[in-house]
Amino acid sequence: MTGSHAKLEVEGLVKAFPAAAGRERVVALEGVDLRLAAGEFVSIVGPSGCGKSTLFNILAGLVRPSSGEVLLGGRRPQELLGKVGYMPQKDLLMPWRSVLDNVTLGLEMNGVKRREARRRAKERIARFGLAGFERRWPTNLSGGMRQRAALLRTFLAGREIMLLDEPFGALDALTRQAMQEWLLEIWQADRKTILFITHDVEEAVYLSDRVYVMSGRPGRMQLCVDVPLPRPRTFAMIASPEFVELKARLLRPLHEAATRQLEAQGAHV
Ligand SMILES: Nc1ncnc2c1ncn2[C@@H]1O[C@H](COP(=O)(O)OP(=O)(O)OP(=O)(O)O)[C@@H](O)[C@H]1O
Numbered sequence: 583m584t585g586s587h588a589k590l591e592v593e594g595l596v597k598a599f600p601a602a603a604g605r606e607r608v609v610a611l612e613g614v615d616l617r618l619a620a621g622e623f624v625s626i627v628g629p630s631g632c633g634k635s636t637l638f639n640i641l642a643g644l645v646r647p648s649s650g651e652v653l654l655g656g657r658r659p660q661e662l663l664g665k666v667g668y669m670p671q672k673d674l675l676m677p678w679r680s681v682l683d684n685v686t687l688g689l690e691m692n693g694v695k696r697r698e699a700r701r702r703a704k705e706r707i708a709r710f711g712l713a714g715f716e717r718r719w720p721t722n723l724s725g726g727m728r729q730r731a732a733l734l735r736t737f738l739a740g741r742e743i744m745l746l747d748e749p750f751g752a753l754d755a756l757t758r759q760a761m762q763e764w765l766l767e768i769w770q771a772d773r774k775t776i777l778f779i780t781h782d783v784e785e786a787v788y789l790s791d792r793v794y795v796m797s798g799r800p801g802r803m804q805l806c807v808d809v810p811l812p813r814p815r816t817f818a819m820i821a822s823p824e825f826v827e828l829k830a831r832l833l834r835p836l837h838e839a840a841t842r843q844l845e846a847q848g849a850h851v
């Protein structure tokens with residue numbers, strides 16, 4: 583299905599990493615299809631190693647697919663690099679640069695003058711909860727602050743589509759909940775289109791318009807579920823029957839895959 587209205591469309595994406603010294607050939611992705619409309623918040627959940635980060639690396643133009651298509655606005659771009667905002671799984675803040683110099687890094691690499699980059703960063707730094715921390719080193723920040731700094735760097739790049747790879751994966755449950763609420767506010771105010779990877783089904787339902795479940799490696803889209811919960815989302819919704827039912831539907835294939843994997847590894851009681 584090719585729709586010119588989709589902001590991002592992925593068709594039959596395959597990625598095989600060739601065998602290298604001491605390493606077997608790995609088929610990471612096997613025919614991934616995906617659609618993202620303008621302004622949507624869509625999440626992907628899937629077992630570890632199923633190719634989620636590989637998919638993002640392809641969409642960001644860092645890795646070439648073996649086959650398949652990536653369309654932006656219904657068209658196949660000559661080059662994907664630089665077309666989307668990308669926050670990789672590791673936040674990659676540079677320990678020798680201050681918070682301010684870290685968040686402006688992407689802009690500077692795009693040729694924006696340092697003074698202008700700083701001006702743009704300072705406009706937003708308060709909304710990202712980093713006011714007063716501009717001169718700190720990344721090692722002196724809490725986990726939540728580090729992630730907000732990495733998110734600010736991604737937002738400042740100014741792309742309409744943003745790929746966020748498990749941005750809250752390393753945070754404790756309470757910080758994570760607060761960050762989810764904050765991210766939804768930022769997303770709604772900025773009208774971005776977000777593709778979000780998480781291991782956490784509850785997080786996926788809470789944030790998203792739609793959730794894709796990937797199979798174990800080689801990764802494919804196994805299930806796609808719409809989340810018809812109203813917005814703005816509230817903390818209280820997590821306990822609603824609709825929320826619990828959606829969570830159970832998404833967890834079922836993941837639970838089956840995890841059980842099969844454990845059995846394949848010979849674990850038993
Ligand atoms: N550059 C590479 N060369 C060879 N194999 C790779 C490369 N990058 C990823 N892989 C392999 O591809 C598979 C998918 O990796 P990927 O990091 O995309 O998984 P993931 O779903 O993001 O996992 P996690 O949930 O643990 O982050 C893994 O088996 C990984 O070892």
Ligand SMILES: [Mg+2]
Nearest residue numbers: 634635636671
């Ligand atoms: Mg990953």
